[in-house]
Amino acid sequence: MVPIVKSLRLLADPTRLRLLLLLREEELSVVEIQEILGMGQSRISSHLAQLKAAKLVRDRRAGKNVYYGYADAHDGPFREIIAASAAELLEAKQDRAALKLVRLKRQDKAREYFNKLAGKFGRSYCPGRSWKGVAHMLLSLVGPIVVADLGAGEGTLAQLLARHARQVIAVDNSEKMVEFGASLAKEHGFENLEYRLGDLEEPPIEPESVDLALLSQALHHAGNPARTIAAAYRILKPGGRIAILDLLSHQFEKARELYADLWLGFSEAQLDEMLREAGFREIDIAVVDREPDAPHFQTLFAAAAK
Numbered sequence: 001m002v003p004i005v006k007s008l009r010l011l012a013d014p015t016r017l018r019l020l021l022l023l024r025e026e027e028l029s030v031v032e033i034q035e036i037l038g039m040g041q042s043r044i045s046s047h048l049a050q051l052k053a054a055k056l057v058r059d060r061r062a063g064k065n066v067y068y069g070y071a072d073a074h075d076g077p078f079r080e081i082i083a084a085s086a087a088e089l090l091e092a093k094q095d096r097a098a099l100k101l102v103r104l105k106r107q108d109k110a111r112e113y114f115n116k117l118a119g120k121f122g123r124s125y126c127p128g129r130s131w132k133g134v135a136h137m138l139l140s141l142v143g144p145i146v147v148a149d150l151g152a153g154e155g156t157l158a159q160l161l162a163r164h165a166r167q168v169i170a171v172d173n174s175e176k177m178v179e180f181g182a183s184l185a186k187e188h189g190f191e192n193l194e195y196r197l198g199d200l201e202e203p204p205i206e207p208e209s210v211d212l213a214l215l216s217q218a219l220h221h222a223g224n225p226a227r228t229i230a231a232a233y234r235i236l237k238p239g240g241r242i243a244i245l246d247l248l249s250h251q252f253e254k255a256r257e258l259y260a261d262l263w264l265g266f267s268e269a270q271l272d273e274m275l276r277e278a279g280f281r282e283i284d285i286a287v288v289d290r291e292p293d294a295p296h297f298q299t300l301f302a303a304a305a306k
């Protein structure tokens with residue numbers, strides 16, 4: 001609760017009223033208040049200190065600046081008096097116009113920064129802007145659908161999808177992966193995420209039962225990639241979609257040894273042919289990434305509809 005007598009004395013001063021009217025609109029630094037009121041710093045600081053002591057104003061430090069704001073949780077009996085004073089104070093209108101300029105100046109600073117970045121934004125650092133973050137956001141847009149994650153591994157994608165999908169079936173032919181993924185899903189409480197042991201070419205999933213079939217870095221492990229894509233087609237409902245992330249064909253032979261790859265990626269034409277032969281339509285294929293380090297693997301993304 002604000003001290004009543006002290007506060008009444010404070011409100012009897014037009015400069016303090018002008019300050020309160022301004023701070024009701026916007027948190028401001030002393031420098032900004034100086035610009036608006038056209039007064040010296042020490043005078044403003046002294047008024048602010050008194051208002052703060054009476055709990056009518058609060059402050060917040062942001063880096064080198066201190067911002068003052070209106071403590072609306074404490075203005076109880078004075079709220080209406082302060083608001084009504086705007087009509088009587090000749091300077092109040094002028095202060096509002098000057099406040100507008102201060103706001104514009106703030107926006108200009110940010111605009112100037114982004115103006116310089118235009119055209120380079122994708123390549124320059126932006127705190128917190130990561131592909132991982134973007135993936136989380138995009139995966140949250142998945143509706144209540146049934147997803148088959150084929151060659152799911154530990155299920156990083158499957159778990160992200162299970163947050164919003166109706167059901168996710170993660171298929172893998174490695175017992176250890178299935179065991180590990182299933183226990184992880186249980187630990188994280190995903191009742192709609194089921195792991196099944198099975199092969200990409202014959203996934204243990206009912207025909208025409210899923211809305212989305214995913215093959216993320218799995219196709220190059222398939223004994224027969226064309227048969228794998230045909231199997232994905234079989235389990236999809238009419239209108240369902242396939243999404244494939246794989247490697248663009250490369251010459252890095254060591255991948256067979258290092259990563260147990262059976263295929264050294266695929267060309268866009270090979271993927272297109274396999275999808276077409278399986279019966280898919282609306283085929284869209286693109287190279288979406290190139291690693292900066294040798295052997296410069298490139299990521300191929302393909303999507304199509306049944």
Ligand SMILES: C[S@@+](CC[C@H](N)C(=O)[O-])C[C@H]1O[C@@H](n2cnc3c(N)ncnc32)[C@H](O)[C@@H]1O
Nearest residue numbers: 151152153172173174198199200216217218221
């Ligand atoms: C490179 S990992 C990709 C994991 C996951 N999709 C991802 O993007 O993080 C490939 C996975 O496919 C599985 N896999 C390989 N051959 C398979 C097959 N014939 N049938 C089913 N899963 C297979 C492996 O056990 C492994 O977990």
